[in-house]
Amino acid sequence: MAIKLDPDQIKVLKAQLSEANKNSHFVIIEAFSKEEHSGVRMVTDWDNYLNMRTSNKDNLQFQIIRDILPITDNLVYWAVAQQNLHVATQKGEQNEQAIDDLAYYTNKVMEENKLKVKEE
Numbered sequence: 001m002a003i004k005l006d007p008d009q010i011k012v013l014k015a016q017l018s019e020a021n022k023n024s025h026f027v028i029i030e031a032f033s034k035e036e037h038s039g040v041r042m043v044t045d046w047d048n049y050l051n052m053r054t055s056n057k058d059n060l061q062f063q064i065i066r067d068i069l070p071i072t073d074n075l076v077y078w079a080v081a082q083q084n085l086h087v088a089t090q091k092g093e094q095n096e097q098a099i100d101d102l103a104y105y106t107n108k109v110m111e112e113n114k115l116k117v118k119e120e
Helices: 009-021 046-055 075-089 097-114
Strands: 026-033 038-045 061-067
Touching: 009 075, 026 046, 038 046, 038 097, 046 061, 046 097, 075 097
Parallel strands: none
Antiparallel strands: 026 038, 026 061
16 A cells, blocks of 8 residues: 555554544444445544435435444554545545555454455
């Protein structure tokens, strides 16, 4: 994966995630399409989950799979991957590496929370 962090960076980012966790804790959710009868699991924070649930209530059914995730190294890498993809998207770029990194670290967070990883 393309994301390289040294131990000091991980420590700082863990502290930042711990602080953010006080306002909106991290969760793993499943969004199930009512039309396509398929679902996707994702890592997000509580506020974003509520936002998605409200804005997509006609098309998607949401379920919390894991509530209040521990702040781990994998969650730090997931957050960096999420941010990298967000920045690329804001610039109008299609960044395949950022997409791959986010998928990889999402799966790592799933694994450490004892959830089956979706095979690609």
